[in-house]
Amino acid sequence: MIPAPFEYARPRTVEEAVSLLVHHGEGAKLLAGGHSLLPLMKLRVAAPSLLVDIGRLVDLRYVRDAGDHVAVGALVRHHDLETSPLLEREAPLLRYAAGFVGDPQVRHRGTIGGSLAHADPAADLPGVVVALEATMVVYGPRGERLIPARDFFRSTFESALAPDEVLVEVRVPKVGGRRWAFQKFNRRSIDWAIVGVAAVEADGGASVALVNMGPIPLRALETEAALRRGASQAEAAALADRGTEPSSDLNASAEYRRHLARVLVRRALEQVRR
Amino acid sequence: MRIELTVNGRHEAAEVEPRLLLVHLLRERLGLTGTNVGCDSTSCGACTVLLDGQSVKSCTVLAVQADGAEVTTIEGLSGAGGGLHPLQAAFQRHHALQCGYCTPGMVMAAVSLLAEHPHPTEEEVRRGLEGNLCRCTGYQGIVDAILEVARTTGGAER
Numbered sequence: 177m178i179p180a181p182f183e184y185a186r187p188r189t190v191e192e193a194v195s196l197l198v199h200h201g202e203g204a205k206l207l208a209g210g211h212s213l214l215p216l217m218k219l220r221v222a223a224p225s226l227l228v229d230i231g232r233l234v235d236l237r238y239v240r241d242a243g244d245h246v247a248v249g250a251l252v253r254h255h256d257l258e259t260s261p262l263l264e265r266e267a268p269l270l271r272y273a274a275g276f277v278g279d280p281q282v283r284h285r286g287t288i289g290g291s292l293a294h295a296d297p298a299a300d301l302p303g304v305v306v307a308l309e310a311t312m313v314v315y316g317p318r319g320e321r322l323i324p325a326r327d328f329f330r331s332t333f334e335s336a337l338a339p340d341e342v343l344v345e346v347r348v349p350k351v352g353g354r355r356w357a358f359q360k361f362n363r364r365s366i367d368w369a370i371v372g373v374a375a376v377e378a379d380g381g382a383s384v385a386l387v388n389m390g391p392i393p394l395r396a397l398e399t400e401a402a403l404r405r406g407a408s409q410a411e412a413a414a415l416a417d418r419g420t421e422p423s424s425d426l427n428a429s430a431e432y433r434r435h436l437a438r439v440l441v442r443r444a445l446e447q448v449r450r
Numbered sequence: 451m452r453i454e455l456t457v458n459g460r461h462e463a464a465e466v467e468p469r470l471l472l473v474h475l476l477r478e479r480l481g482l483t484g485t486n487v488g489c490d491s492t493s494c495g496a497c498t499v500l501l502d503g504q505s506v507k508s509c510t511v512l513a514v515q516a517d518g519a520e521v522t523t524i525e526g527l528s529g530a531g532g533g534l535h536p537l538q539a540a541f542q543r544h545h546a547l548q549c550g551y552c553t554p555g556m557v558m559a560a561v562s563l564l565a566e567h568p569h570p571t572e573e574e575v576r577r578g579l580e581g582n583l584c585r586c587t588g589y590q591g592i593v594d595a596i597l598e599v600a601r602t603t604g605g606a607e608r
C-alpha cells in the first residue's frame with residue numbers, strides 16, 4: 177500500500193509550519209510521528225497534497241517543570257512520556273497510560289501532540305488529559321491561545337484546532353501526591369481500548385474520564401457527583417455510563433460498552449480511594 | 451527529494467519521492483531484503499528496523515523521515531567477521547523460528563528491547579514483543595532466547 181503523491185516540506189520553526197499551512201490551505205496536513213496519518217494515507221482514506229513535517233522540531237520535544245504544572249512539548253513521543261522521571265513524580269497517570277499506547281515501535285514514533293490532535297475517541301491520552309484537566313497551548317496565525325482539555329475535543333476525529341493551527345504544548349497540572357488509576361480493556365495487547373478509564377483523586381471524590389464511551393472523551397459526571405455526596409464506590413460506579421453515548425462496532429455492542437464502563441470505573445475507584 | 455542516511459554503518463544517498471516508505475527504500479533501492487513486509491499496516495512487526503537505535507515499523511515511516519538518521523537492519527547486526535549476533539545464535543539454539551518470516555523483525559525488536567531493558571523479566575520481554583506477531587512458534591522459544599542473551603551478555607551489547 178502506497179500513499180497518493182504529495183508534496184513534502186520540512187519547516188525549521190513553528191512559525192514556518194503555520195505559514196505553510198496558511199499558504200497551502202486545506203490540502204496541507206501536519207506530520208508528527210505519522211502513526212495515525214501514514215496508515216490512513218496508505219489506505220488512501222487521507223490524501224493530503226502537502227505534508228508539513230514537524231517531526232524534527234526538537235524545540236517542541238521537552239518535559240519540563242513549570243511550577244504548578246508540567247509542560248509537555250507536542251513532539252514528545254509516547255516512549256519519552258513512559259520513561260520520564262518528572263512525570264513519574266508529578267503526573268504518574270500520564271506516564272503509566274503512555275506505556276499502554278500501541279506497542280514499543282508505535283511508542284517510539286507516535287507523539288502526544290499527534291495523539292491529541294487526531295482526537296480518536298478510542299485513543300488513550302485524550303481521556304488522560306481530560307481526567308487531569310490539562311490545558312492545550314495552540315499556536316496559529318493569530319498567535320497563541322490556551323484551550324482547556326474539556327473544550328479541546330469536539331467530535332470523532334475533530335478537535336478545536338483550526339486547520340492552520342499547531343498544538344505546541346500540553347500543560348499538565350501537578351498531581352504527584354494524589355492517587356490515580358488507568359484501566360484499559362482490549363482483546364489484543366496492541367489494540368485501542370474497547371473502553372478505558374482514567375481517574376485521579378480530587379477534592380471530595382475523583383475526576384473520572386471515559387475512553388470510547390462517545391465521540392469524545394467524557395467525564396463520568398454522575399459518578400463524580402455521587403462520590404461528592406458520599407456514595408460508596410460501588411454505588412458511584414454503577415452510574416458511570418449515565419450520559420454517555422457509546423457506539424456499537426465489531427469489538428463490542430453499545431450495551432457491552434456500558435457494562436464495561438461500570439466495571440472498569442469500579443476497579444479504578446478501588447485503586448483511587450482505598 | 452535528496453536524502454542521506456547511514457544504513458548499517460554505510461553512508462547512503464538517494465533521490466526519493468516523498469511517499470516512498472522506508473521499507474521500500476531498504477528493500478528495493480538498497481537491496482537489503484532481510485527486512486520483510488507482512489501486514490503492511492503497522493501491526494505485525496515483520497518490517498521492524500532500528501531508527502537511531504530504536505525499533506520502528508519501517509512500513510509506517512517515510513524514507514524522507516529517516517533523512518540524516520542511522521538505520522540498522524538485520525543485515526547490519528553481525529560483527530565485522532560476519533558471524534551471528536548473540537541474539538541470532540540464541541534464536542537458533544532455542545528454535546525461536548520455524549518459517550522465519552517474523553524473525554528479522556523479531557530480532558530487531560529484541561535488540562531494541564535489550565537496549566532499553568538490559569535485564570528484563572519474562573513479563574517485560576513479552577510486553578516488549580507486543581508489536582511483533584509470530585504465526586509459528588508460540589513465542590516461548592523467542593522469549594527464552596532473549597532471556598538467555600540478557601543473562602549472558604548483560605543485554606547492552608548490540
Ligand SMILES: Cc1cc2nc3c(=O)[nH]c(=O)nc-3n(C[C@H](O)[C@H](O)[C@H](O)COP(=O)(O)OP(=O)(O)OC[C@H]3O[C@@H](n4cnc5c(N)ncnc54)[C@H](O)[C@@H]3O)c2cc1C
Nearest residue numbers: 208209210211212213278286287289290291293299300343
Ligand atoms: C498499530 C498501532 C496501534 C496503536 N494503538 C494505539 C492505542 O492503543 N492507543 C492510542 O491512544 N493510540 C494508538 N495508536 C495511535 C498512536 O498513538 C499515534 O501515534 C497517535 O495517535 C498519533 O500521533 P503521531 O505523532 O503519530 O501523529 P501523526 O500521525 O503524525 O498525526 C496525526 C494527526 O494529528 C495532526 N497533528 C500531529 N501533530 C500535530 C500538532 N502538533 N498540532 C496539530 N496537529 C497535529 C496531523 O496533521 C494528523 O492529522 C496506535 C497506532 C498504531 C499504528
Ligand code: FES
Nearest residue numbers: 488489490495509
Ligand atoms: S509489515 Fe510493517 S508492521 Fe507488518
Ligand code: FES
Nearest residue numbers: 548550584585586
Ligand atoms: S517463525 Fe513463522 S511467523 Fe514466526
